[in-house]
Each structure stands twice: as structure tokens, then as C-alpha cells.
Amino acid sequence: MTQQSFDVERIRKDFPILTRELPGGRPLVYLDSGNSSQKPTQVIEAMREHMASHYANVGRALHVLGSESTEAYEDARSKIAAFVGAPSRDEVIFTKNASEALNLVAYSFGNPNNTDERFRLGPGDEIVISEMEHHSNIVPWQLLAQRTGATLRWFPVTDEGRLDVGGLDELVNERTKIVSIAHQSNVLGTVNSVSPILARVRQVGALMMLDASQSVPHQPVDVAELGVDFVAFTGHKMLGPSGIGVLWGRRELLDAMPPFLGGGEMIEAVWMDHSTFAPVPHKFEAGTPPIVEAVGLGAAVDYLTSIGMEEIKAHEKRLVTYALDVLQEVPGLTVIGPRTAIARGGTVSFTLEGIHPHDVGQILDDVYGIAVRVGHHCARPLHLRFGIPATTRASLYLYNTTAEIDALVRGLHHVQKVFG
Amino acid sequence: MIAESMYQELILEHYKHPQGRGLREPFDAEVHHVNPTCGDEVTMRVKLADGGKVLDVSYDGQGCSISQAAASVLHELTTGSTVEETLSVVDEFTRLMQGRGQVEPDEDVLGDAVAFAGVAKFPARVKCALLAWMAYKDAVIRSQG
Ligand SMILES: Cc1ncc(COP(=O)(O)O)c(C=O)c1O
Numbered sequence: 001m002t003q004q005s006f007d008v009e010r011i012r013k014d015f016p017i018l019t020r021e022l023p024g025g026r027p028l029v030y031l032d033s034g035n036s037s038q039k040p041t042q043v044i045e046a047m048r049e050h051m052a053s054h055y056a057n058v059g060r061a062l063h064v065l066g067s068e069s070t071e072a073y074e075d076a077r078s079k080i081a082a083f084v085g086a087p088s089r090d091e092v093i094f095t096k097n098a099s100e101a102l103n104l105v106a107y108s109f110g111n112p113n114n115t116d117e118r119f120r121l122g123p124g125d126e127i128v129i130s131e132m133e134h135h136s137n138i139v140p141w142q143l144l145a146q147r148t149g150a151t152l153r154w155f156p157v158t159d160e161g162r163l164d165v166g167g168l169d170e171l172v173n174e175r176t177k178i179v180s181i182a183h184q185s186n187v188l189g190t191v192n193s194v195s196p197i198l199a200r201v202r203q204v205g206a207l208m209m210l211d212a213s214q215s216v217p218h219q220p221v222d223v224a225e226l227g228v229d230f231v232a233f234t235g236h237k238m239l240g241p242s243g244i245g246v247l248w249g250r251r252e253l254l255d256a257m258p259p260f261l262g263g264g265e266m267i268e269a270v271w272m273d274h275s276t277f278a279p280v281p282h283k284f285e286a287g288t289p290p291i292v293e294a295v296g297l298g299a300a301v302d303y304l305t306s307i308g309m310e311e312i313k314a315h316e317k318r319l320v321t322y323a324l325d326v327l328q329e330v331p332g333l334t335v336i337g338p339r340t341a342i343a344r345g346g347t348v349s350f351t352l353e354g355i356h357p358h359d360v361g362q363i364l365d366d367v368y369g370i371a372v373r374v375g376h377h378c379a380r381p382l383h384l385r386f387g388i389p390a391t392t393r394a395s396l397y398l399y400n401t402t403a404e405i406d407a408l409v410r411g412l413h414h415v416q417k418v419f420g
Numbered sequence: 421m422i423a424e425s426m427y428q429e430l431i432l433e434h435y436k437h438p439q440g441r442g443l444r445e446p447f448d449a450e451v452h453h454v455n456p457t458c459g460d461e462v463t464m465r466v467k468l469a470d471g472g473k474v475l476d477v478s479y480d481g482q483g484c485s486i487s488q489a490a491a492s493v494l495h496e497l498t499t500g501s502t503v504e505e506t507l508s509v510v511d512e513f514t515r516l517m518q519g520r521g522q523v524e525p526d527e528d529v530l531g532d533a534v535a536f537a538g539v540a541k542f543p544a545r546v547k548c549a550l551l552a553w554m555a556y557k558d559a560v561i562r563s564q565g
């Protein structure tokens with residue numbers, strides 16, 4: 001099923017961890033990339049090389065290493081800007097992860113330091129998210145609502161695991177200041193259609209943010225084409241290291257927003273009674289940034305680009321089509337989320353009748369070396385919506401194969417033998 | 421294989437055939453404990469008699485095999501004993517579970533609960549094993565007012 005242009009066996013050779021043996025001689029079957037992805041040699045080497053030959057702090061050191069390090073760090077910013085189609089590299093802000101990017105934007109609303117009308121938020125104003133959000137796209141808005149007295153509202157999710165936009169015109173209205181939803185769900189795999197929601201958001205003069213943590217790693221994403229105001233994603237899910245995430249925002253909005261964290265490198269001048277701030281992106285990058293991590297993320301997007309995001313998307317579509325077919329033949333297995341490969345990514349969450357996901361995950365790992373995630377995957381409201389405490393989740397990426405999906409199915413049959 | 425040391429036959433037996441399950445009257449105290457990371461839940465009732473005897477421990481709940489089997493074993497070990505005896509079993513069980521697999525269990529104190537020794541090697545599952553036992557301790561304290 002592998003096409004000539006996409007050679008999964010060749011790709012697997014780039015990921016050293018995929019050939020390691022687990023204790024007891026089990027091979028590793030890694031089906032947890034939605035949680036965090038593995039890293040190719042190219043990323044590991046780029047980071048090693050930077051630390052071995054070019055490392056120094058960025059922005060403030062005038063020596064050779066300082067300028068090489070700064071250049072590598074800023075070069076990574078340019079690569080990431082190009083990767084997501086950002087109109088300007090200054091619109092790419094490095095954060096610690098997607099969570100920080102989401103918090104940064106939430107912090108700029110209802111903030112006395114922000115006089116821009118679009119960010120004014122108080123009692124009577126509304127924030128809209130959805131039932132399928134990761135806690136990282138829930139809690140910052142909950143905290144914001146608590147701080148300001150604004151109301152937090154939710155798009156419902158249908159039984160099939162799609163966003164229910166039936167009430168769009170009522171839900172997003174003149175009181176709405178910001179709509180923030182997942183581009184792709186980390187549990188359901190659902191890819192949300194942005195344009196109908198964005199059209200309504202523009203009609204009412206609100207702003208829109210996308211949590212693209214699960215889409216940027218798996219499909220071509222062009223922020224300008226999407227047309228939203230803010231996009232958050234995270235390095236460790238897209239072959240990069242942990243410790244680095246990205247906020248993309250429209251320049252004009254970023255300029256209007258107040259700083260988030262204060263510290264070195266984010267200032268223009270500091271007096272004893274006040275400070276002025278550096279232009280974006282540096283205004284939002286207080287302190288020594290994740291330098292080596294940025295270099296690693298730059299190498300990761302080079303790697304993804306060399307394979308091709310369209311090819312990666314197509315490979316995952318073939319895999320998930322196969323996975324949905326064979327998984328749904330397992331007796332007692334219920335897929336939570338779209339059951340066909342249309343407008344969904346390679347994340348499949350499911351329940352096995354009568355068997356708790358913890359037991360499923362433990363047996364899969366201990367007996368077969370299959371790494372899946374079990375629990376609520378940081379999306380508790382979504383699990384409440386479906387009336388279940390937890391699911392088992394297999395999430396696929398460019399290095400996964402149909403043979404690994406077969407192993408999962410064999411593992412599930414064994415789980416049923418143990419607990420049946 | 422590691423799983424075998426965790427899923428002892430005795431644990432699976434208790435999971436498939438739980439002892440003393442279902443909430444019963446009369447009771448002195450009822451508690452509800454949850455494990456927020458995985459949604460395991462247990463509701464537990466305790467009925468004590470004069471002289472410090474445990475007359476009945478009844479429970480209901482949902483969750484993984486470890487959490488549900490632990491409640492069943494707890495029911496067997498506590499019902500009919502004295503409060504004092506049962507609390508020393510709870511202490512020994514807690515010590516075993518929090519020992520990261522390094523603690524030698526005292527079989528004389530633990531009885532069947534020794535089957536959970538393998539769980540201690542899985543930090544993520546220790547909370548599952550302890551859920552019912554912590555609920556029991558809580559319920560006893562409340563019963564004694
Ligand atoms: C949809 C979604 N949003 C946000 C996050 C948070 O990412 P991070 O933990 O890197 O901040 C994740 C991943 O855990 C996710 O899947």
C-alpha cells in the first residue's frame with residue numbers, strides 16, 4: 001500500500017528509537033504520537049551540532065558564538081514561518097509549548113494594560129470554545145472568564161464526534177469577543193472546518209484562535225489561507241523537541257497586545273518606574289529562550305518538508321482507513337469519533353466493552369510493546385459528553401505501518417482473553 | 421512478561437467475581453472517592469459494632485480491574501475483623517503500594533492483598549490499587565465520629 005514516493009521503511013530508519021527493544025525482548029510499536037512524536041536523527045543531530053559547535057546565548061552576546069547562535073535561532077523562526085505560511089517571520093513567537101501560546105493570548109483579553117477595544121472583556125462579553133477541546137484550550141479561557149466576569153460558552157459535539165455548528169449564529173453573536181477551537185481533535189481525530197465559523201466571527205467583529213497542536217504536524221497548514229487571528233502549536237508533536245511551542249498571530253494584533261511574561265530581552269528600555277518593550281516577536285520572549293529546541297524544531301520542519309506534508313497526510317489517511325476497518329471488526333469495540341476517514345486525522349480513540357482502558361493499555365504495553373494512551377487525554381469534558389470516564393487512543397504518524405495496526409488488533413484480542 | 425506479575429490470577433478472580441459488592445444497610449458512614457486521572461470511582465459504606473468490630477463493608481464502583489479487585493479483597497479482609505486490625509492492614513498495604521516494588525510485603529498481615537505486590541512497580545496504577553483502601557480509612561474515621 002506504500003506508494004513509491006512515500007517509503008515508510010526508509011522513513012523508519014531515520015528514527016533510531018523505533019528499532020529499540022523493550023525489556024523482555026519486545027519490539028516497540030509506537031502508537032502514541034498524538035501525545036508526543038518520536039525524533040528523527042536529523043533533529044537529534046542538529047541539536048547536538050548546535051551544542052557542540054555553536055552554542056551561546058542569543059540576542060545579547062557580541063562574540064562569534066553569540067552571533068552564530070542568534071543566527072541559528074532566528075533562522076529557525078524563518079523556517080517555521082515559511083512552514084505555516086506566515087506573512088512575516090516576526091509573527092512567529094516561540095513559547096514553551098502550545099499551552100503557553102494559548103495562555104498568552106487569553107492573558108491579553110480583559111487586561112488593564114490593553115486598551116485595544118477588541119481585547120476588552122468583562123461581564124456580558126462571551127468567549128466561545130468547544131466540547132472537544134484539550135484542557136490547554138479550556139482552562140486558560142476559564143481562568144479568563146473568572147478574572148473578568150465574562151461568560152464561557154461551548155460548541156456542542158455531535159454523537160459522531162463532529163463539531164455541532166447548528167446553533168452557530170446564536171452561539172457566536174455581538175457579545176462574542178474570541179472563539180478558540182481545535183483545528184484537529186486530539187481524541188476524536190476530527191478535523192474542524194474553519195471557514196463557516198470564521199465567517200460568522202468576522203460578521204460579529206470577534207477574533208478567532210485555532211489550537212493547531214494536532215493539525216500542523218499532520219497536514220499542510222497555511223495560516224494566511226486559514227484567515228484566523230491566532231494559531232498555536234507545539235514542537236514535540238511534530239518531530240521536534242519538547243520545551244518549544246509556537247504562537248502565530250497577526251502582526252497588528254500582536255503589536256496591540258501587552259507583554260505576557262516580563263524579563264530580559266523583551267524590553268526596549270527599563271526605568272525604575274516603568275519599561276518600554278521590544279517589538280514583536282521579542283516582546284513575547286522574556287528571558288533566555290529555548291535556543292537548542294528552536295534549532296531542533298527548525299530541523300524538524302526541514303525534515304517534514306523534505307518528506308512533504310501532502311504525502312504525510314495521504315499516508316495517515318491510508319493508515320486510518322485501514323485502522324478504522326480492522327478495529328471495528330473487534331467485537332465490543334466502539335470508536336469514539338468519526339468512523340470513516342473523511343475529515344479526520346490518524347487518531348482513533350475507542351472503548352472495549354467491559355474492560356477499562358487502563359487494563360487495555362497495560363496489557364498492550366506489557367505483552368506486545370504497544371504504546372497507546374489511555375485515560376481522558378486531557379479532554380475530560382469531551383469524555384463526559386460521551387458518558388465515559390476514559391478511552392484507549394491509538395494515534396498514528398508518518399512512521400507507522402499497517403503491520404503495527406495489525407499488532408494492535410492482535411493485542412486487543414488478547415486483552416479480551418485475559419479479562420473476558 | 422511484566423504484566424503477569426501485575427495481573428495475578430487472584431486479582432483477575434476478584435475482578436470477575438467481586439466479593440461483597442453492592443451497597444447495603446445499615447451503615448454508619450458512606451464515602452465516595454474518585455481517581456480523577458482515570459475516572460475510577462468507589463462508594464463505600466462501613467458499619468461498625470460496639471467493641472470495635474467491623475460488621476460490614478459494602479461498596480459499589482467502576483473502574484479498572486486493579487481498583488475493583490482491590491475493593492473486593494478489602495471487603496474480605498476487613499469484614500469481621502476489629503477496626504484496629506484492619507487499620508494495620510491498610511497501613512501495611514499502603515506501605516507496600518508506595519514502595520516502588522522495593523518493599524518486602526508482610527504476608528501475615530496482608531493475606532490475599534499480597535497479590536497486589538506487582539502493582540507497586542507501576543506508579544500510574546498505585547492510585548488504582550489504593551482507591552478503595554483510602555476510602556475505607558476515611559469511612560472508618562467518619563464512623564467513629
Ligand atoms: C489539541 C491539543 N492542544 C494542546 C495541547 C497541549 O500541548 P502542550 O502540552 O505541548 O502545551 C495538546 C497536546 O497535549 C493537544 O493535543
